[in-house]
Amino acid sequence: MKTVLLALALVATAAIAQAQIKPETQVKLRKSAYSLMNYSFGALDAMAEGKRPYSKDDAVRFADLLQQVSTVPKTMFGEGTDKAGETRAKPEIWTHRADFDTKMNKMIDEVANLAQVARSGDQAALKRAVHETDNACNACHDEYRTKRQ
Amino acid sequence: MIAPGAQASAWDLPTRLFHWALTVLVVFSYVTGKLGGEWMTWHMRSGYTILALIGFRLAWGFVGPAPARFASFLRGPATTLAYLRTLRAGNRPAPAGHNPLGGWNVVLMLALLALQAGTGLFSNDESAHEGPLAAKVSDAMVDRMSAIHGWVQLVLVVVVALHVAAVLFYQLGLRIDVVRSMVAGAPTAPRTVALAAAFAAASAAVVYWLVVLYPKP
Numbered sequence: 420m421k422t423v424l425l426a427l428a429l430v431a432t433a434a435i436a437q438a439q440i441k442p443e444t445q446v447k448l449r450k451s452a453y454s455l456m457n458y459s460f461g462a463l464d465a466m467a468e469g470k471r472p473y474s475k476d477d478a479v480r481f482a483d484l485l486q487q488v489s490t491v492p493k494t495m496f497g498e499g500t501d502k503a504g505e506t507r508a509k510p511e512i513w514t515h516r517a518d519f520d521t522k523m524n525k526m527i528d529e530v531a532n533l534a535q536v537a538r539s540g541d542q543a544a545l546k547r548a549v550h551e552t553d554n555a556c557n558a559c560h561d562e563y564r565t566k567r568q
Numbered sequence: 569m570i571a572p573g574a575q576a577s578a579w580d581l582p583t584r585l586f587h588w589a590l591t592v593l594v595v596f597s598y599v600t601g602k603l604g605g606e607w608m609t610w611h612m613r614s615g616y617t618i619l620a621l622i623g624f625r626l627a628w629g630f631v632g633p634a635p636a637r638f639a640s641f642l643r644g645p646a647t648t649l650a651y652l653r654t655l656r657a658g659n660r661p662a663p664a665g666h667n668p669l670g671g672w673n674v675v676l677m678l679a680l681l682a683l684q685a686g687t688g689l690f691s692n693d694e695s696a697h698e699g700p701l702a703a704k705v706s707d708a709m710v711d712r713m714s715a716i717h718g719w720v721q722l723v724l725v726v727v728v729a730l731h732v733a734a735v736l737f738y739q740l741g742l743r744i745d746v747v748r749s750m751v752a753g754a755p756t757a758p759r760t761v762a763l764a765a766a767f768a769a770a771s772a773a774v775v776y777w778l779v780v781l782y783p784k785p
Contacts, residue, residue: 457694457695457696460695460696461696461698463696464696464697465696468609549606549696550605550606553604553605553606553695553696554605554606556695556696557604557605557693557695560694560695561604566715566718567711567712567714567715567718568715
Protein backbone atom coordinates (compact mmCIF):
# COMPACT_ATOMS: atom_id res chain seq x y z
CA MET A 420 0.00 0.00 0.00
CA LYS A 421 2.74 2.37 1.02
CA THR A 422 4.62 1.65 -2.19
CA VAL A 423 1.52 2.25 -4.30
CA LEU A 424 0.89 5.58 -2.60
CA LEU A 425 4.50 6.57 -3.04
CA ALA A 426 4.36 5.64 -6.72
CA LEU A 427 1.18 7.65 -7.16
CA ALA A 428 2.73 10.60 -5.38
CA LEU A 429 5.79 10.42 -7.65
CA VAL A 430 3.66 10.24 -10.81
CA ALA A 431 1.58 13.13 -9.54
CA THR A 432 4.68 15.18 -8.77
CA ALA A 433 6.04 14.51 -12.23
CA ALA A 434 2.75 15.44 -13.84
CA ILE A 435 2.51 18.63 -11.80
CA ALA A 436 6.06 19.56 -12.61
CA GLN A 437 5.46 19.14 -16.32
CA ALA A 438 2.11 20.85 -16.32
CA GLN A 439 2.63 23.83 -14.12
CA ILE A 440 6.23 24.94 -14.25
CA LYS A 441 7.21 27.37 -17.00
CA PRO A 442 9.83 26.03 -19.43
CA GLU A 443 12.23 28.78 -18.38
CA THR A 444 11.84 27.80 -14.74
CA GLN A 445 12.24 24.10 -15.54
CA VAL A 446 15.60 24.87 -17.12
CA LYS A 447 16.61 26.90 -14.09
CA LEU A 448 15.55 24.13 -11.71
CA ARG A 449 17.26 21.30 -13.56
CA LYS A 450 20.48 23.31 -13.74
CA SER A 451 20.27 24.01 -10.02
CA ALA A 452 19.72 20.31 -9.37
CA TYR A 453 22.74 19.42 -11.51
CA SER A 454 24.84 21.96 -9.60
CA LEU A 455 23.95 20.34 -6.29
CA MET A 456 24.55 16.89 -7.76
CA ASN A 457 27.96 18.05 -8.97
CA TYR A 458 28.72 19.38 -5.49
CA SER A 459 27.66 16.26 -3.59
CA PHE A 460 28.98 13.75 -6.11
CA GLY A 461 32.27 15.64 -6.39
CA ALA A 462 32.74 15.23 -2.63
CA LEU A 463 31.94 11.50 -2.82
CA ASP A 464 34.35 11.00 -5.70
CA ALA A 465 37.10 12.87 -3.85
CA MET A 466 36.52 10.53 -0.92
CA ALA A 467 36.58 7.47 -3.16
CA GLU A 468 39.85 8.63 -4.75
CA GLY A 469 41.45 9.42 -1.40
CA LYS A 470 41.64 13.16 -2.13
CA ARG A 471 39.41 13.85 0.83
CA PRO A 472 39.53 11.99 4.14
CA TYR A 473 36.92 9.26 4.32
CA SER A 474 34.14 9.67 6.79
CA LYS A 475 31.06 7.47 6.79
CA ASP A 476 28.90 10.30 8.10
CA ASP A 477 30.02 12.65 5.33
CA ALA A 478 29.53 9.93 2.74
CA VAL A 479 25.97 9.30 3.90
CA ARG A 480 25.21 13.02 4.08
CA PHE A 481 26.46 13.73 0.56
CA ALA A 482 24.89 10.58 -0.88
CA ASP A 483 21.52 11.48 0.64
CA LEU A 484 21.68 14.98 -0.77
CA LEU A 485 22.65 13.54 -4.13
CA GLN A 486 19.80 11.06 -4.06
CA GLN A 487 17.22 13.66 -3.11
CA VAL A 488 18.19 15.97 -5.94
CA SER A 489 18.84 13.21 -8.49
CA THR A 490 15.14 12.76 -9.29
CA VAL A 491 14.58 16.45 -10.05
CA PRO A 492 16.09 16.82 -13.57
CA LYS A 493 13.95 13.97 -14.92
CA THR A 494 10.84 16.08 -14.44
CA MET A 495 12.35 19.26 -15.88
CA PHE A 496 12.89 18.35 -19.52
CA GLY A 497 9.31 19.15 -20.54
CA GLU A 498 8.02 20.57 -23.83
CA GLY A 499 9.62 23.86 -24.80
CA THR A 500 12.59 23.47 -22.48
CA ASP A 501 14.93 22.78 -25.40
CA LYS A 502 15.34 26.49 -26.01
CA ALA A 503 14.06 28.26 -22.94
CA GLY A 504 16.90 30.37 -21.62
CA GLU A 505 20.49 29.18 -21.71
CA THR A 506 20.71 25.43 -21.97
CA ARG A 507 23.21 22.98 -23.39
CA ALA A 508 20.56 20.28 -23.69
CA LYS A 509 20.70 18.85 -27.21
CA PRO A 510 17.50 18.64 -29.30
CA GLU A 511 18.17 14.87 -29.52
CA ILE A 512 16.75 14.54 -26.00
CA TRP A 513 13.29 15.09 -27.40
CA THR A 514 13.78 13.02 -30.54
CA HIS A 515 15.35 10.09 -28.62
CA ARG A 516 13.25 10.45 -25.53
CA ALA A 517 13.05 6.73 -24.68
CA ASP A 518 16.84 6.37 -24.68
CA PHE A 519 17.27 9.59 -22.75
CA ASP A 520 14.79 8.40 -20.11
CA THR A 521 16.51 5.03 -19.87
CA LYS A 522 19.85 6.71 -19.21
CA MET A 523 18.27 9.14 -16.76
CA ASN A 524 16.64 6.27 -14.84
CA LYS A 525 19.90 4.35 -14.84
CA MET A 526 21.59 7.34 -13.17
CA ILE A 527 18.78 7.58 -10.59
CA ASP A 528 19.16 3.85 -9.83
CA GLU A 529 22.93 4.09 -9.47
CA VAL A 530 22.59 7.06 -7.14
CA ALA A 531 20.05 5.17 -5.02
CA ASN A 532 22.48 2.27 -4.82
CA LEU A 533 25.29 4.67 -3.91
CA ALA A 534 23.23 6.02 -1.01
CA GLN A 535 22.71 2.48 0.29
CA VAL A 536 26.35 1.55 -0.12
CA ALA A 537 27.42 4.71 1.73
CA ARG A 538 25.52 3.40 4.77
CA SER A 539 27.43 0.12 4.74
CA GLY A 540 30.68 1.90 5.54
CA ASP A 541 32.44 -0.32 3.01
CA GLN A 542 35.00 1.94 1.31
CA ALA A 543 35.82 -0.39 -1.56
CA ALA A 544 32.13 -0.80 -2.34
CA LEU A 545 31.69 2.97 -2.14
CA LYS A 546 34.44 3.45 -4.69
CA ARG A 547 32.79 0.97 -7.07
CA ALA A 548 29.40 2.63 -6.63
CA VAL A 549 30.93 6.06 -7.30
CA HIS A 550 32.45 4.76 -10.53
CA GLU A 551 29.17 3.21 -11.65
CA THR A 552 27.35 6.45 -10.92
CA ASP A 553 30.02 8.45 -12.76
CA ASN A 554 29.57 6.27 -15.84
CA ALA A 555 25.80 6.63 -15.66
CA CYS A 556 26.16 10.44 -15.51
CA ASN A 557 28.62 10.56 -18.38
CA ALA A 558 26.46 8.35 -20.60
CA CYS A 559 24.00 11.21 -20.88
CA HIS A 560 26.56 14.01 -20.98
CA ASP A 561 28.35 12.44 -23.92
CA GLU A 562 25.23 12.19 -26.04
CA TYR A 563 22.75 14.79 -24.90
CA ARG A 564 24.76 17.82 -23.82
CA THR A 565 26.62 20.15 -26.17
CA LYS A 566 30.30 20.61 -25.53
CA ARG A 567 31.65 23.84 -24.11
CA GLN A 568 32.83 26.19 -26.85
CA MET B 569 73.27 9.15 -48.77
CA ILE B 570 74.08 8.43 -45.18
CA ALA B 571 73.92 4.84 -44.03
CA PRO B 572 71.43 3.89 -41.32
CA GLY B 573 74.35 3.27 -39.00
CA ALA B 574 75.41 6.92 -39.19
CA GLN B 575 71.77 7.97 -38.72
CA ALA B 576 71.63 5.87 -35.60
CA SER B 577 74.32 7.86 -33.88
CA ALA B 578 72.26 10.99 -33.34
CA TRP B 579 70.10 10.35 -30.28
CA ASP B 580 71.43 10.15 -26.76
CA LEU B 581 69.77 7.78 -24.30
CA PRO B 582 67.80 10.43 -22.34
CA THR B 583 66.33 11.85 -25.56
CA ARG B 584 65.23 8.37 -26.65
CA LEU B 585 63.74 7.57 -23.26
CA PHE B 586 61.95 10.91 -23.37
CA HIS B 587 60.56 10.14 -26.83
CA TRP B 588 59.16 6.71 -25.99
CA ALA B 589 57.87 7.69 -22.55
CA LEU B 590 56.05 10.57 -24.22
CA THR B 591 54.68 8.25 -26.91
CA VAL B 592 53.23 5.86 -24.36
CA LEU B 593 51.82 8.64 -22.18
CA VAL B 594 50.23 10.55 -25.06
CA VAL B 595 48.39 7.41 -26.21
CA PHE B 596 47.48 6.59 -22.61
CA SER B 597 46.19 10.14 -22.03
CA TYR B 598 44.10 10.00 -25.18
CA VAL B 599 42.52 6.66 -24.25
CA THR B 600 41.87 7.51 -20.59
CA GLY B 601 40.47 10.90 -21.60
CA LYS B 602 38.02 9.21 -23.96
CA LEU B 603 37.06 6.60 -21.35
CA GLY B 604 36.49 9.31 -18.75
CA GLY B 605 34.93 8.63 -15.36
CA GLU B 606 37.14 6.63 -13.05
CA TRP B 607 39.97 6.81 -15.61
CA MET B 608 40.25 10.57 -15.13
CA THR B 609 42.48 10.06 -12.09
CA TRP B 610 44.99 8.28 -14.34
CA HIS B 611 44.39 10.76 -17.14
CA MET B 612 45.51 13.54 -14.83
CA ARG B 613 48.54 11.67 -13.51
CA SER B 614 49.55 10.99 -17.09
CA GLY B 615 49.20 14.71 -17.86
CA TYR B 616 51.42 15.69 -14.93
CA THR B 617 54.09 13.27 -16.13
CA ILE B 618 53.88 14.67 -19.66
CA LEU B 619 54.31 18.16 -18.21
CA ALA B 620 57.43 17.04 -16.35
CA LEU B 621 58.77 15.36 -19.50
CA ILE B 622 58.25 18.53 -21.53
CA GLY B 623 60.04 20.55 -18.86
CA PHE B 624 62.95 18.15 -19.13
CA ARG B 625 62.99 18.30 -22.95
CA LEU B 626 63.02 22.11 -22.95
CA ALA B 627 66.02 22.11 -20.63
CA TRP B 628 67.66 19.34 -22.67
CA GLY B 629 67.20 21.51 -25.75
CA PHE B 630 69.74 23.90 -24.19
CA VAL B 631 72.07 21.72 -22.16
CA GLY B 632 71.85 18.31 -23.87
CA PRO B 633 74.17 16.86 -26.51
CA ALA B 634 74.33 18.82 -29.78
CA PRO B 635 71.69 16.91 -31.82
CA ALA B 636 69.13 17.42 -29.04
CA ARG B 637 69.72 21.18 -28.84
CA PHE B 638 67.19 23.55 -30.37
CA ALA B 639 70.00 25.70 -31.74
CA SER B 640 71.27 22.73 -33.74
CA PHE B 641 68.03 21.84 -35.48
CA LEU B 642 65.86 24.95 -35.72
CA ARG B 643 66.41 26.42 -39.18
CA GLY B 644 64.96 29.43 -40.96
CA PRO B 645 62.06 29.22 -43.40
CA ALA B 646 64.40 29.29 -46.43
CA THR B 647 66.37 26.21 -45.31
CA THR B 648 63.17 24.41 -44.35
CA LEU B 649 61.59 25.09 -47.75
CA ALA B 650 64.79 24.08 -49.52
CA TYR B 651 64.69 20.81 -47.59
CA LEU B 652 61.08 20.26 -48.64
CA ARG B 653 62.09 20.77 -52.28
CA THR B 654 64.87 18.20 -51.90
CA LEU B 655 62.30 15.72 -50.65
CA ARG B 656 59.95 16.46 -53.52
CA ALA B 657 62.76 15.99 -56.01
CA GLY B 658 62.90 12.40 -54.79
CA ASN B 659 66.26 12.65 -53.06
CA ARG B 660 67.03 10.80 -49.87
CA PRO B 661 68.44 13.46 -47.60
CA ALA B 662 69.35 11.99 -44.26
CA PRO B 663 71.01 14.48 -41.99
CA ALA B 664 71.96 12.96 -38.67
CA GLY B 665 69.58 14.36 -36.10
CA HIS B 666 66.47 16.33 -36.96
CA ASN B 667 65.94 17.48 -40.52
CA PRO B 668 64.68 21.09 -40.78
CA LEU B 669 61.06 20.01 -41.13
CA GLY B 670 61.25 17.50 -38.29
CA GLY B 671 62.87 20.13 -36.09
CA TRP B 672 59.87 22.42 -36.41
CA ASN B 673 57.61 19.46 -35.80
CA VAL B 674 59.39 18.88 -32.47
CA VAL B 675 58.67 22.46 -31.44
CA LEU B 676 55.07 22.22 -32.63
CA MET B 677 54.40 19.02 -30.73
CA LEU B 678 56.11 20.25 -27.56
CA ALA B 679 54.08 23.48 -27.70
CA LEU B 680 50.79 21.69 -28.31
CA LEU B 681 51.43 19.12 -25.58
CA ALA B 682 52.43 21.85 -23.13
CA LEU B 683 49.24 23.73 -24.01
CA GLN B 684 47.20 20.54 -23.64
CA ALA B 685 48.70 19.53 -20.30
CA GLY B 686 48.59 23.15 -19.12
CA THR B 687 44.91 23.71 -19.94
CA GLY B 688 44.13 20.32 -18.40
CA LEU B 689 45.28 21.63 -15.01
CA PHE B 690 42.43 24.17 -15.14
CA SER B 691 39.79 21.92 -16.75
CA ASN B 692 36.98 19.82 -15.36
CA ASP B 693 34.77 17.09 -16.78
CA GLU B 694 31.58 18.59 -15.34
CA SER B 695 31.00 15.39 -13.42
CA ALA B 696 33.36 14.77 -10.54
CA HIS B 697 36.86 15.47 -11.76
CA GLU B 698 38.79 18.68 -12.10
CA GLY B 699 42.38 19.65 -12.66
CA PRO B 700 44.39 20.69 -9.58
CA LEU B 701 44.28 24.40 -10.47
CA ALA B 702 40.59 24.59 -11.47
CA ALA B 703 39.64 25.71 -7.96
CA LYS B 704 42.07 28.64 -8.26
CA VAL B 705 40.30 30.32 -11.20
CA SER B 706 36.77 31.42 -12.10
CA ASP B 707 34.18 29.01 -13.50
CA ALA B 708 34.20 30.96 -16.76
CA MET B 709 37.94 30.37 -17.01
CA VAL B 710 37.48 26.66 -16.25
CA ASP B 711 34.92 26.43 -19.07
CA ARG B 712 37.27 28.22 -21.46
CA MET B 713 40.22 26.02 -20.52
CA SER B 714 38.11 22.88 -20.84
CA ALA B 715 36.94 23.97 -24.29
CA ILE B 716 40.53 24.65 -25.41
CA HIS B 717 41.54 21.28 -23.95
CA GLY B 718 38.90 19.71 -26.20
CA TRP B 719 40.02 21.54 -29.34
CA VAL B 720 43.75 21.01 -28.87
CA GLN B 721 43.05 17.31 -28.48
CA LEU B 722 41.68 17.27 -32.05
CA VAL B 723 44.67 19.23 -33.36
CA LEU B 724 47.04 16.85 -31.58
CA VAL B 725 45.42 13.84 -33.24
CA VAL B 726 46.14 15.42 -36.62
CA VAL B 727 49.71 16.43 -35.74
CA VAL B 728 50.52 13.00 -34.29
CA ALA B 729 49.03 11.34 -37.38
CA LEU B 730 51.25 13.55 -39.57
CA HIS B 731 54.28 12.63 -37.46
CA VAL B 732 53.55 8.91 -37.83
CA ALA B 733 52.91 9.38 -41.57
CA ALA B 734 56.25 11.19 -41.92
CA VAL B 735 58.04 8.37 -40.08
CA LEU B 736 56.39 5.78 -42.34
CA PHE B 737 57.42 7.85 -45.37
CA TYR B 738 61.08 7.86 -44.27
CA GLN B 739 60.94 4.25 -43.22
CA LEU B 740 59.16 2.73 -46.21
CA GLY B 741 59.37 5.39 -48.91
CA LEU B 742 62.95 6.63 -48.48
CA ARG B 743 64.13 3.44 -46.75
CA ILE B 744 65.87 5.34 -43.96
CA ASP B 745 65.59 3.51 -40.67
CA VAL B 746 64.53 6.43 -38.47
CA VAL B 747 62.74 4.14 -36.00
CA ARG B 748 65.93 2.23 -35.36
CA SER B 749 67.82 5.45 -34.76
CA MET B 750 65.28 6.40 -32.09
CA VAL B 751 65.68 2.94 -30.50
CA ALA B 752 69.38 2.08 -30.78
CA GLY B 753 70.84 5.58 -30.85
CA ALA B 754 74.17 6.92 -29.76
CA PRO B 755 76.33 5.63 -26.93
CA THR B 756 75.75 7.99 -24.05
CA ALA B 757 78.29 8.86 -21.39
CA PRO B 758 77.20 8.13 -17.79
CA ARG B 759 77.83 11.80 -17.06
CA THR B 760 75.25 12.81 -19.70
CA VAL B 761 72.72 10.39 -18.26
CA ALA B 762 73.34 11.77 -14.77
CA LEU B 763 72.86 15.34 -16.03
CA ALA B 764 69.60 14.30 -17.69
CA ALA B 765 68.42 12.59 -14.52
CA ALA B 766 69.13 15.76 -12.55
CA PHE B 767 67.12 17.92 -14.96
CA ALA B 768 64.29 15.37 -15.10
CA ALA B 769 64.16 15.30 -11.30
CA ALA B 770 64.14 19.11 -11.14
CA SER B 771 61.34 19.26 -13.70
CA ALA B 772 59.35 16.63 -11.80
CA ALA B 773 59.82 18.60 -8.58
CA VAL B 774 58.46 21.78 -10.19
CA VAL B 775 55.41 19.89 -11.52
CA TYR B 776 54.89 18.24 -8.12
CA TRP B 777 54.84 21.64 -6.50
CA LEU B 778 52.42 22.96 -9.14
CA VAL B 779 49.89 20.13 -9.00
CA VAL B 780 50.18 18.91 -5.40
CA LEU B 781 51.73 21.43 -3.01
CA TYR B 782 50.52 24.72 -4.46
CA PRO B 783 46.80 23.73 -4.81
CA LYS B 784 46.58 22.50 -1.20
CA PRO B 785 44.12 24.69 0.69
